[in-house]
Amino acid sequence: MSTKKSIDREQITISNITIDIVRKDIKNIHLAVYPPSGRVRIAAPLQVKDDAIRLFAISKLSWIRRNQRKFAEQERLPAREYKQRESHYFQGKRYLLRIHEADSPPRVVLRNKTYLDLYVRPGTPPEKRHEVMTRWYRTQLKKQIPPLIEKWEKIMEVCLNGWQIRQMKTRWGSCNPDQKQIRLNLELAKKPDTCLEYILVHEMVHLLERHHNDIFVAYMDKFLPNWRQLKVELNKLPVRHEEWGY
Template sequence: MAEVQLGDITVDVVFKDIKNVHLSVCPPDGKVKIAAPIRMNLDTIRVYAISKLAWIKQQQRKLREQARETPREYLNLESHYVWGQRYLLSIAYSENAVGVFLKHRKIVLRLPPDSDQEKKQIMLEAWYREILKQAAQPLIAKWASVLGVTVSKVFVQRMKTKWGSCNPKAQSIRLNSELAKKAPACLEYIVLHEMMHLLERHHNDRFMALMDSHMPNWRSQRDELNRAPLGYENWGAL
């Protein structure tokens, strides 16, 4: 581990067995991290970081300005979101028919009488993962056909810093379960974005051109995601 100082910004540098430099501005406070190839000189990394200084400050500003959800308490009539729409939570206790159901404008959470807040959270988050997986499968099939690529594995999980990721070598993609709370168009944008990395690994001009040709309005979907409230995280527990 090393550090590079850019004025009042400290950049944490980690050397890894990789070929390219990876720069991240991480929530919640905009901490800057660089993963660099093992043999890369620290002065070279400093020059690279300086070249990205304007982008770093822009990302830090976005993180400071972005709204965040308050901690969820999983109480009756608490607001939760599904596919961009607001629903009220309805807690029902039962020994039978345990599960999560949408009924009108409510998310009905039916669980055993002795269930605590943690159990409610576990059940609801599992439900979000499941509905996201179901919604993502036809989108993946659609874009696999259009792009001529194959997705071998799809993972859905809670991700703190990304909406999705792709492993081109393993032909796998990961999707943030929080996408189930956002508008469906946002999910399709992320699915296409990650699958596009099977054709082009880097966010270069070719990648942008491919996105433009297949989803001309992708920037508006990206901006909608950037404006959406971030899920609450107990960052102090990391």
């Protein structure tokens, strides 16, 4: 998602649905329903009147409700306690965590198709176990990203100046077209590699088109024809227990 500064923010409520309104220097009205809670957001041009926005929202109520139901049915992962045989995901696959206490540096080993082995010192609390796992996820994601960037730079004929991994609570990725830099959510390490690639392509397309308009969609269709299917797959996967604003 491109980094575009919002001019104004407000809210309206229609049929018990609260809708965030963001006014921007754009040409068309854009509607989105975000996982996991089904938050609704309308981005509207500066000159569009309130009544026009309300009528637009009313016309889209059935679409909004349908997408909110999808997210309501999405599986939620409870808060991780980092204990024996707890479920953890890596590259879209579910693994059982095995805790090994030993007087040695902490590490994580992907043992086979079933187990993730976490080695920690005796008495290591859950928050420290979380830190070890987070470092491991970051390391794995750092290995996945460079080959994908190299691949898509050639296909799109663009060049990134840099990329970062962030623990983001509001989106899967972001792009700064002016600086030619992207950020990717650390949680993507837990998703299938095809979903990671979809988000990467999405953000890199913003180097060619800043806004989510017809030109942007045309680029996505050209470079990644199955991107809609991948988006659905990404949003069907289990999400963390906390509320997201993406």
